[in-house]
Amino acid sequence: MSLLELRAVDKIFGGLHAVRGVSFGVEKGSIFGLIGPNGAGKTTLFNVITGVYTPEHGEIRFAGENIAGLKPAVIAERGVARTFQNIRIFRTMTVAENVMVAGHHLHKASIASAVLRTRAYERDETALAKRAHELLEILGLAELAGEVAGSLPYGSQRRLEIARGLMLSPQLLLLDEPAAGMNSQEARTLNEQIRFLRDQLGLTVILVEHNMAVVMNVCETIHVVDHGETIAQGTPAEIKTHPRVLAAYLGEETPEGADLA
Amino acid sequence: MRALIRIAITGAVLLAILALQLAVQAAFTEYVQRIVLLAGINVILAVGLNLINGTTGQFSIGHAGFMAVGAYGAAFVGVKLATPVHAALGPGVLADALIFNLALLAGALFAGVSGLIVGMPSLRLRGDYLAVVTLGFGEIIRILFNNATFLGSATGYFGDDPSGLPAYTNFFWVFAWAVAIIAVTHNLTFSQTGRSLTAIREDEIAAEAMATPTTRLKVTAFAISAATAGIAGGLFAHMQAGVRPEDFRFEKSIDMIVMIIVGGLGSISGAILGGIFVAVSLELMRDLQQYRLVLYALLLIVIMIVRPEGVLGTRELHHLFRRKKPAPPSPPSATPTEGA
Amino acid sequence: MTQFFQQIINGLSLGSIYALIALGYTMVYGILKLINFAHGEVFMVGAYTGFYAAGALGVAGFEARNQGFPLYLALLVLIIAMAAAALLGMTIEFLAYRPVRSAPRLTPLITAIGVSLFLQNAGMLLFSPNPQRYPAILSEVRFEVFGVIVTNIKLTIFAVALCLMLGLHLFVQKTWTGRAMRALSFNIDAAKLMGIDTNRVIRSTFAIGSGLAAAGGILFGLDQITINPLMGVLTGLKAFVAAVLGGIGSIPGAVVGGLLIGLAEQLTAGYLSPEYRDAITFLILILILLLKPEGLLGIVRVEKV
Numbered sequence: 001m002s003l004l005e006l007r008a009v010d011k012i013f014g015g016l017h018a019v020r021g022v023s024f025g026v027e028k029g030s031i032f033g034l035i036g037p038n039g040a041g042k043t044t045l046f047n048v049i050t051g052v053y054t055p056e057h058g059e060i061r062f063a064g065e066n067i068a069g070l071k072p073a074v075i076a077e078r079g080v081a082r083t084f085q086n087i088r089i090f091r092t093m094t095v096a097e098n099v100m101v102a103g104h105h106l107h108k109a110s111i112a113s114a115v116l117r118t119r120a121y122e123r124d125e126t127a128l129a130k131r132a133h134e135l136l137e138i139l140g141l142a143e144l145a146g147e148v149a150g151s152l153p154y155g156s157q158r159r160l161e162i163a164r165g166l167m168l169s170p171q172l173l174l175l176d177e178p179a180a181g182m183n184s185q186e187a188r189t190l191n192e193q194i195r196f197l198r199d200q201l202g203l204t205v206i207l208v209e210h211n212m213a214v215v216m217n218v219c220e221t222i223h224v225v226d227h228g229e230t231i232a233q234g235t236p237a238e239i240k241t242h243p244r245v246l247a248a249y250l251g252e253e254t255p256e257g258a259d260l261a
Numbered sequence: 262m263r264a265l266i267r268i269a270i271t272g273a274v275l276l277a278i279l280a281l282q283l284a285v286q287a288a289f290t291e292y293v294q295r296i297v298l299l300a301g302i303n304v305i306l307a308v309g310l311n312l313i314n315g316t317t318g319q320f321s322i323g324h325a326g327f328m329a330v331g332a333y334g335a336a337f338v339g340v341k342l343a344t345p346v347h348a349a350l351g352p353g354v355l356a357d358a359l360i361f362n363l364a365l366l367a368g369a370l371f372a373g374v375s376g377l378i379v380g381m382p383s384l385r386l387r388g389d390y391l392a393v394v395t396l397g398f399g400e401i402i403r404i405l406f407n408n409a410t411f412l413g414s415a416t417g418y419f420g421d422d423p424s425g426l427p428a429y430t431n432f433f434w435v436f437a438w439a440v441a442i443i444a445v446t447h448n449l450t451f452s453q454t455g456r457s458l459t460a461i462r463e464d465e466i467a468a469e470a471m472a473t474p475t476t477r478l479k480v481t482a483f484a485i486s487a488a489t490a491g492i493a494g495g496l497f498a499h500m501q502a503g504v505r506p507e508d509f510r511f512e513k514s515i516d517m518i519v520m521i522i523v524g525g526l527g528s529i530s531g532a533i534l535g536g537i538f539v540a541v542s543l544e545l546m547r548d549l550q551q552y553r554l555v556l557y558a559l560l561l562i563v564i565m566i567v568r569p570e571g572v573l574g575t576r577e578l579h580h581l582f583r584r585k586k587p588a589p590p591s592p593p594s595a596t597p598t599e600g601a
Numbered sequence: 602m603t604q605f606f607q608q609i610i611n612g613l614s615l616g617s618i619y620a621l622i623a624l625g626y627t628m629v630y631g632i633l634k635l636i637n638f639a640h641g642e643v644f645m646v647g648a649y650t651g652f653y654a655a656g657a658l659g660v661a662g663f664e665a666r667n668q669g670f671p672l673y674l675a676l677l678v679l680i681i682a683m684a685a686a687a688l689l690g691m692t693i694e695f696l697a698y699r700p701v702r703s704a705p706r707l708t709p710l711i712t713a714i715g716v717s718l719f720l721q722n723a724g725m726l727l728f729s730p731n732p733q734r735y736p737a738i739l740s741e742v743r744f745e746v747f748g749v750i751v752t753n754i755k756l757t758i759f760a761v762a763l764c765l766m767l768g769l770h771l772f773v774q775k776t777w778t779g780r781a782m783r784a785l786s787f788n789i790d791a792a793k794l795m796g797i798d799t800n801r802v803i804r805s806t807f808a809i810g811s812g813l814a815a816a817g818g819i820l821f822g823l824d825q826i827t828i829n830p831l832m833g834v835l836t837g838l839k840a841f842v843a844a845v846l847g848g849i850g851s852i853p854g855a856v857v858g859g860l861l862i863g864l865a866e867q868l869t870a871g872y873l874s875p876e877y878r879d880a881i882t883f884l885i886l887i888l889i890l891l892l893k894p895e896g897l898l899g900i901v902r903v904e905k906v
Binding site: 128 | 481575
């Protein structure tokens with residue numbers, strides 16, 4: 001059963017046809033990779049799925065319903081969380097506060113009750129803080145809870161973005177280049193973390209990534225785009241040696257026996 | 262039980278303010294008392310503006326317009342209510358208090374609604390475009406009042422009494438309202454709502470991606486901020502004989518901005534400090550009357566170049582007294598997420 | 602009907618002045634993404650420099666003798682005023698804007714407001730807060746064309762504005778600095794990487810914009826007869842709205858916007874009420890920002906996420 005399904009999605013910016021007729025399905029509980037050379041349209045696809053952009057044509061079905069054109073906040077509330085290519089944490093807020101911001105569905109109290117500090121309000125706050133702390137524990141950030149987010153090292157900031165996304169209690173998690181700037185040791189750890197998120201938290205994960213060590217290792221299905229179009233989909237083994245994929249990454253004159261990993 | 266404690270605390274605070282009023286009236290000259298009142302009104306303006314400009318990061322530079330709406334609204338309602346209330350309750354402190362506070366609330370309501378009207382279309386815009394649109398709205402509001410014959414046009418609104426508007430404003434009311442507004446703003450800022458507003462300031466796109474209802478929150482903060490400016494306007498109106506459009510020109514909006522910038526954009530304590538600072542410094546510079554505004558403008562430029570975050574930045578006064586957290590011990594490797 | 606054409610003529614001449622000022626706003630915003638609030642004050646200083654320069658060159662004497670002020674002296678006044686304004690513009694850029702160039706957008710905005718306030722009040726101290734009558738650098742000659750009154754001053758405004766705008770157009774298209782200005786307005790970082798001395802180009806932009814505003818100031822003085830130190834506030838704001846209307850960052854946009862605002866103002870004053878002549882500009886500002894924020898000739902920018 002596809003948790004997420006794109007059907008013939010087009011995204012056009014003025015003269016630029018950034019995404020052309022892209023279709024794919026992501027099975028519930030799978031780890032799905034989205035790769036392609038720079039400028040291929042991967043992040044644009046993420047932005048279309050999460051509602052930052054509205055596609056000109058096509059459908060985006062999440063849990064059976066078309067979410068194309070809905071606002072980002074609505075889509076997030078339905079269970080789609082994401083991280084950003086250029087980390088977008090709330091720099092002046094603490095680590096814990098960053099995660100708590102995403103806890104709207106846990107916080108039913110109104111503005112008036114916040115002002116009056118009713119008992120209901122304080123119950124919600126406690127629940128929120130508790131849940132945030134749990135997620136920080138999972139991502140190994142619990143000791144940094146009171147630190148200002150902007151002062152964290154890069155890797156910790158990336159993990160914070162994931163913790164924040166998890167606060168939404170999502171079904172689908174979109175990770176945009178989570179391995180950027182990591183060395184091979186860190187990348188291996190990232191693979192474990194992604195599997196943990198799927199195995200222990202029941203998430204479906206879509207990964208945009210350039211680091212092939214991560215992609216080939218952890219993804220079950222890989223979808224390749226170039227210049228906005230789909231050029232291949234398959235298992236890592238199939239994609240690694242796929243001629244069109246190699247041509248896109250390495251150029252037309254690809255030597256015999258080359259592969260992408 | 263909890264409610265009782267809260268009522269008791271409120272009562273105690275009000276008594277304290279009353280005591281303070283008696284002390285101020287005894288100790289200071291009329292001249293100084295007026296400055297104290299203006300400082301209090303400034304504090305309300307600054308704390309309210311800080312909610313939208315500082316905490317939420319949506320820059321409004323036309324807020325004098327909302328102050329005007331509150332001033333005219335409160336003055337008008339106060340004048341119209343005077344007769345029926347005095348008929349029911351007789352003359353005296355109780356009747357005056359009732360009229361005044363109802364008038365202030367009316368002014369706040371009008372101001373809040375105009376905040377909604379301005380905010381809803383404008384808050385789609387970002388950064389300097391939003392600033393300019395709010396400037397435009399502020400000017401339009403002033404021009405409308407300038408041409409409203411039933412409110413006295415350019416001459417101003419002095420009510421039905423030839424001696425002008427009743428002088429309801431005194432230390433007690435200014436500071437009671439100031440304390441109330443500070444408490445409300447504080448509770449709002451340090452709550453999930455406040456966190457969401459700050460998130461909007463820090464990164465609106467990320468906030469949206471985290472299911473924050475950004476438009477609704479921005480407009481709400483804007484309306485609340487307009488309403489507080491309305492309260493300040495109502496208080497200001499009843500210190501003067503009448504309400505005139507020229508009290509609410511762009512310069513007034515600039516005053517408000519200077520208050521929150523000097524104190525630190527995003528800090529409630531900063532706004533309080535800034536409000537007091539502006540009232541006091543404008544008076545101190547009164548001797549240098551001619552040079553007053555030149556110096557003021559220079560101050561603004563210098564602050565922007567040298568210390569744009571103001572005195573407190575986004576921190577509150579009580580943060581400065583917080584003990585430094587001890588450095589975390591190096592984490593033992595237990596979960597699969599360690600090691601990065 | 603003649604009333605209508607009269608308003609059109611008046612509106613277009615006022616609009617030409619707005620266009621000259623708007624060009625300065627649009628060029629600076631195009632490159633620095635900064636609303637130069639102080640630009641209206643540069644316009645004011647230009648007008649006053651013209652006032653004092655004409656005085657120094659003996660305009661009063663010519664007036665007393667009922668002689669026309671010689672053309673070469675009038676041109677000299679214009680040049681002096683434009684040069685003085687250019688100098689002022691560059692100084693403001695260097696002292697107030699350059700130190701905050703890399704700060705978050707809000708800081709330069711507030712700095713600009715500060716500079717504007719400073720110059721307004723300094724002007725009131727230096728130039729006297731009372732309105733002054735503008736000297737007859739041009740003595741007024743009236744023509745009547747099909748019942749519409751046209752003066753040589755209006756014609757001069759059109760002529761001067763047209764020449765300056767053409768000059769600017771040629772400059773921006775043909776000269777190296779002009780091309781560099783366009784490059785910076787597209788992508789300032791890329792321009793820097795291409796080895797362009799961005800500081801020099803920015804300085805030039807301020808200088809040119811200020812010079813144009815000064816010309817506008819003198820023309821304004823000739824047309825409106827009185828000047829005062831706060832003249833830059835409202836006129837500057839209207840010119841800014843003109844720049845936004847046309848599409849901020851677009852030079853042709855500034856011209857179109859200026860003319861449209863001038864026309865709107867005149868027609869409102871003539872047919873609705875003089876009370877609302879200022880309000881119409883604010884109304885246009887709000888409408889354009891809410892309906893088409895990139896302006897009539899501007900380009901839509903998509904934010905990269």
